[in-house]
Amino acid sequence: QVQLVESGGGFVQPGGxxxxxxxxSGGIFSIYNAxxxxxxxxxxxxxxxxxxxxxSTNCADSVKGRFTISKDSAKTTVYLQMDSLxxxxxxxxxxxxxxFLTPTSTASLPYWGQGTQVTVSS
Numbered sequence: 001q002v003q004l005v006e007s008g009g010g011f012v013q014p015g016g017x018x019x020x021x022x023x024x025s026g027g028i029f030s031i032y033n034a035x036x037x038x039x040x041x042x043x044x045x046x047x048x049x050x051x052x053x054x055x056s057t058n059c060a061d062s063v064k065g066r067f068t069i070s071k072d073s074a075k076t077t078v079y080l081q082m083d084s085l086x087x088x089x090x091x092x093x094x095x096x097x098x099x100f101l102t103p104t105s106t107a108s109l110p111y112w113g114q115g116t117q118v119t120v121s122s
Contacts, residue, residue, distance in 0.1 A: 003111070006113040007116065020036070022080075033108075035095070035097075039115075067080060087121060092118075
């Protein structure tokens with residue numbers, strides 16, 4: 001069964017760094033494109049960063065210059081490097097990826113990770 005397994009969240013002091021990972025399991029062929037979202041308590045889920053099939057990326061203005069999204073060479077894992085973290089970055093972070101299940105797939109299918117908590121506090 002295909003799953004997106006997130007890891008790397010935790011507690012960090014302001015100014016610290018974390019790297020989130022989103023690994024596609026279940027023998028998928030590749031991730032086509034992906035994004036990281038976050039949802040703080042009482043707030044709507046928002047997109048943080050995205051990466052396209054050609055490797056190009058976008059980041060929300062609030063995290064630009066601090067966060068970097070990337071994929072590994074096998075295109076089975078998506079990362080979010082988070083530097084200079086601030087309390088307002090505290091949220092549950094979710095990865096979303098469109099996945100090709102086989103080498104001959106003609107359409108990708110969307111999957112969501114389970115979410116990982118990031119808490120930035122002194």
